[in-house]
Structure formats: structure tokens, C-alpha cells
Amino acid sequence: MSSKENTIFGIYPIQEALASNINFDKVYVQKGISSDKIDAILAELGKKNISVSSVPMEKMNRLTRGNHQGIVALTSPVPFHSLESVVEKSLAGTKTPLFLILDQITDVRNFGAILRTAECTGVDAVIIQKSGGAPISGDTVKTSAGAIFKIPICKVDHIKDAIFYLQGSGITTLAATEKTKNTIYSTQLDKPLVIIMGSEGKGISHSVLNLVDEKASLPLLGEINSLNVSVACGAFLYEVVRQRTI
Template sequence: MAEPPKLKAKSNPSGKPQRGKPERYTGKRADLKHNATKQDGEKRHVAGKKDFSRPVLASPTYNTERDKTDRFSSQIPPSTSEEESDLIYGRHPVLTALETQRQLNRLWVTARLRYDHRFHSLLQQAKENGTVIDEVEPKRLDQITHHANHQGIAAQVAPYDYLELGGLIDKAKSTSQQPVIVAADGITDPHNLGAIIRTAEAIGAQGLVIPQRRAVGITSTVMKVAAGALETFSVARVINFSRALEELKAAGFWVYGTALEAEQSIQTVKFSGPIVLVVGSEGEGLSLSAQRCCDLLVSIPLSGNTPSLNASVATGMALYEIFRQRWQNVNYVNMGTKKDKLEN
């Protein structure tokens, strides 16, 4: 450390001390100011000298305005709620939404697909109904769908409009004399829920009941996996799942629950009348509260080493058995009618 400059004596002819006037430095004054010592015992640092013990953080520089936008946009965390995502993509899901005149806020389509004979008139009609149509390059669709298989088209849809349970019951009874409603207890995988909806609608079921809590709702992934089935298939979302099952029983439905430990096999049960098929979640299965609300628990017999089935696969197998019995009875009645006509 450099020594401070020595004081130079000031000439005083009288020899008397100069009172009231402090002695001054005549040489070059060194700045010996120190930073205040911190309470945590950090080292003092002389002002004007660099402290090489601490890293120096350089301030960011931006070459373009786009660099600034990219930097700050990357700091924004992505949305973790899948239900906030209201995007559907793929030719079949979007085509079905257009054909059923579902409310679409915005639609992105490639030039090649926009003038396709299957889409052109429907896109014009959607534009007249207020949908914003953007003709974009495939790379833009890759960005919007996060490199999913968009097939040249994507659309932003309005949030799914759930039915009330009472409305679902009335609609099911008006559609069929022996309606079938699926009740999914705590399905958390959107792919499973989408597959259940697709299978249930294809085989002839009238609707679906799902709980509001601890279960996935109708998201863009569910819509994609359902492959357009939601455009003609009703879903009710209820707060209390057990109470909803009791309400269905009061409306005349017979409630069957699928459980791995159930003693009665599904092929031994005679299904007739209005039916509610209750299926459990992927890991936990059917909850105890839901089991208590069921009129009968049935199991699907398995002969292999795999101990259980996927939720959507089990639902499809159970639904097939229900409708197989009905198709068999219908064919038997038709055959009997034809035989009576031949004998007469």
C-alpha cells in the first residue's frame, strides 16, 4: 500500500501558531476514503481500486429489437394448465369442427389446403361467421402446434361447453329407449379420456360424466385423440361424482362398475334398460365411494400374465359386451319376425 504524502511545513515568519486555521496538504492529495465496514465482516475496499475477488457481470447487449423480445419472452414461464390450451389441429378434427359449425376464434391453414374442395366452402362459411383465417407457411404451423402432426391446419376453438347432468339425462333418453352413459372416475390422462370418448361415441353411447376435481377435462389433447367425436358427443362435468351417480339411479339408470376384484364376470351379466358404465382411473381404479353407488360390480376376465388393462381399453371391452348383447337380441327378433312371415 502506498504511503501517504508527507506534510510540507508552511513558512511562518512570526513563529506564532496560526490558530483557527487548520494546516493543509500542499502535495498531491491521496484519496484514502474507505467504504463503511459491513456488519457481516466483509473486507474493506479502497475506493478507486478494482476488486478482483468478485466476478464482474457484463450488462447484456442487443443487436436488434428481436433479440430483446426473444430474451424477455423466454423468461415468461409456459402455461402449465392444459385446459388453458384451446388449440385443435389435424385435418379430421378441424374438418369436423367446421362441419358442425363449432365456434372457432382463429384458424391457420396452408395455401394448398385452403383451396382443397373439402375445406374451401367451409372456410368461407367460417369466415362469414367471424373466424379469422390466416394463410401461413408450414413452418408457422410447426411453431403454433409445437411441431405436432398438424397436417397443414390448426384452429383456436372456444372453451368446451359442458352439459348439465340433467340436460345429459334428458338428451340421452330422447335419443334412445335404452341409453348408455359412461361415467369416468378420476381419469387424469388426456389420451385415455380422448380414447374413451372416441370409442363410446363410435359404439353408440349417449354421453359421458366426469368429475370436476382430480380429473382431466376436455382439453386440446382430448379433442385431438377423440378425432372429432366430441362434436356429436355430450359431456357433463359434475362437482360431486357420487351424487351424480345417485341422480342417475333416481332417473332410472342401472349403474355397473368395473373392478378388478369383482367376483362376477361381465359376460355373465344380462344388460338391459338404461345403463351407466362406471370406469376407474389408471392407477387407483374405481374409488370406494363410487363402488358404493354401483348396483353391481363386474370384472373383465384376464388369462394372461398382465394383471390389469388400460382404462380406455377396459372401457371399450365393457361397452362392446353391453352392445353385443343388444345387437344379438335385435338380430334374434328380426330373424323370428322373418321366420313367422315365411310360415304364414
């Protein structure tokens, strides 16, 4: 469910938002709806590379109780950055840049908590996919404790393409997964690195796991066999800090 302060709905309000400098996060269009005005909006969204999802009327009605006219937009309080420009800048500034990829993290509070830890541990940028992940809402901003305004966020069409680009730039891709015997404590982290964290329910997708350079896990000594993703991310990031500062 979106919050009122980051929701725009209806044809004319969204047209006005497109004409301004408002940052769009996601746009939802009702399945089966068609009109010249909505088609024109969709064309403009395509030009600006803004993600659009076609959803049932029930989903639209849950997003807002107003007269949405078949289209609802979620706005973002922060601008999104180009992955290429952020990587180039980071590589020019340090020999050991650190990036974080979030593969379909869906909980806004987890997202915010991860952003807070990422900023505290010197992550150069957080990379997310345009579709499927948590929206940047007021809850995200609050949980991040303002970190969302300090760390670049890059939105990409596909996580796999981002991995290929980062690997081509000489950056090691490391998946945080329980599907390996290698632990984070036996993994070399003092090199150009991107850590990939998976979703709350499914973890990292198989297609992404097949692409990464390395995999690492956290030892679990109790009866519960998993950690909250924001907690696990914090453990990974602070092991990077430990190795780079000893």
C-alpha cells in the first residue's frame, strides 16, 4: 500500500507531474484500459524510462480510494542515478569501491534499514531493479534515518545486466547466500566489490546466482536457519569494513 504523500492519481495530475521535475518511482495502469490520453502518458513514461506495471482494477483501488481514472503513480523523494556514471566516478575516486545490489527486496522498512547501514559503511551506491522491489516511500525515508538522501540509488532494467556491467568494470560480484560452504569470514573483501542481497522470501534468484563470481554465507549456530535480510546485510558490510580497516 502506498502512502498519500507519495501517490499521484488521475490523468491530468500525472500529466502535470510528468511536465515537472518530480521523480517517479513506479506507475500502475489498470489492465484493459485504453484511451488517447493514457496512451500519450505511457509514451512519455517510456521516453523517460519509467517503470510501468499493468495491474487489475482491485490493485488500483487498493492504491487509492480516489478517482484514479485507470492510472496511479508513486513518486520518489530522491532522484535516481545512472549506474554507469556512479561506477565511473567511484572507480576514479578509490581503488576499492563498494556497491550493493538488492535483488527484489520488497519490504520498505528492510530497504530503509539497509540504506542506513550502507551509508554508515561507506557503500558507494545501492542498485535496485525498476520492477518488483519496494517503492521508496515515507516509511523508507524514516527507517533510513536520512541515509536515503546521502547515498546514490541506481535503478536498472535488469539485475543481470548490472552484474555484467560491474564485472566488465573489474568489480567482483559476491552473492550473500546460504547455498555455499564458504563463509563471509573466509572471503577476501578488500578489492573492488559488489555484494548482492536477495529478497525476504526467495533469496537471490537462480539466474543471478549463476552469474556471480563468488558466494558467501553467514554461519548460523541456532535452530532458525535464516536471518532478516537487513541484519544479514549489516553483517556482510561490517565484515568488509573490518577487513579494510585492520
